[in-house]
Amino acid sequence: QQQVKQSPQSLIVQKGGIPIINCAYENTAFDYFPWYQQFPGKGPALLIAIRPDVSEKKEGRFTISFNKSAKQFSLHIMDSQPGDSATYFCAASLHNTDKLIFGTGTRLQVFP
Amino acid sequence: EPEVTQTPSHQVTQMGQEVILRCVPISNHLYFYWYRQILGQKVEFLVSFYNNEISEKSEIFDDQFSVERPDGSNFTLKIRSTKLEDSAMYFCARNRGVQETQYFGPGTRLLVL
Numbered sequence: 001q002q003q004v005k006q007s008p009q010s011l012i013v014q015k016g017g018i019p020i021i022n023c024a025y026e027n028t029a030f031d032y033f034p035w036y037q038q039f040p041g042k043g044p045a046l047l048i049a050i051r052p053d054v055s056e057k058k059e060g061r062f063t064i065s066f067n068k069s070a071k072q073f074s075l076h077i078m079d080s081q082p083g084d085s086a087t088y089f090c091a092a093s094l095h096n097t098d099k100l101i102f103g104t105g106t107r108l109q110v111f112p
Numbered sequence: 113e114p115e116v117t118q119t120p121s122h123q124v125t126q127m128g129q130e131v132i133l134r135c136v137p138i139s140n141h142l143y144f145y146w147y148r149q150i151l152g153q154k155v156e157f158l159v160s161f162y163n164n165e166i167s168e169k170s171e172i173f174d175d176q177f178s179v180e181r182p183d184g185s186n187f188t189l190k191i192r193s194t195k196l197e198d199s200a201m202y203f204c205a206r207n208r209g210v211q212e213t214q215y216f217g218p219g220t221r222l223l224v225l
Contacts, residue, residue: 032211041218043116043203044203097168097210098160098210098214099157099160100155102155102156103154104153104154105154
């Protein structure tokens with residue numbers, strides 16, 4: 001119940017494509033859903049986050065879509081660039097805690 | 113984005129030895145966390161720390177682990193007697209409040225031989 005399932009494990013797109021990464025959860029007590037980007041040798045960095053009271057949030061080229069009834073959320077990267085090549089992690093936390101539960105990660109490669 | 117620094121960047125140790133990993137504070141960040149990432153796997157929560165007390169810990173954080181922030185200085189993670197399976201990247205994170213952005217450090221790569 002504390003797990004966050006993430007897919008796909010890896011993704012290859014051409015520059016300009018729109019990679020989509022999906023996550024699913026079971027615990028309806030989760031109320032904060034961040035996405036982190038990690039480059040090799042670096043720590044995860046927050047990309048964008050959403051709470052269950054909205055169905056979509058957009059920041060620049062990054063969009064989170066959230067489906068509360070299906071307990072799923074996804075990250076879309078518009079006009080992807082080679083510099084977006086990284087590992088992306090979804091995460092979730094329970095109300096009033098900061099324990100982030102991470103998905104297994106998606107390695108994205110964007111080719112020119 | 114606030115910079116979080118960690119030392120050392122790499123540590124190699126023999127099984128059974130004690131290691132101390134350090135995280136440098138940012139003045140207005142009151143909440144501290146340690147996570148670990150075994151090579152190629154997901155990031156896992158270890159412990160959260162606020163007001164000089166552990167506020168939450170995972171089942172991974174057993175008696176071999178301890179955290180402290182002596183005198184408001186560096187935030188440390190100590191592993192008393194390292195095991196081979198402790199080999200991982202250890203990330204410190206911090207933020208200003210509950211469910212505010214957690215800023216991660218670059219990590220310490222620990223290798224236990």
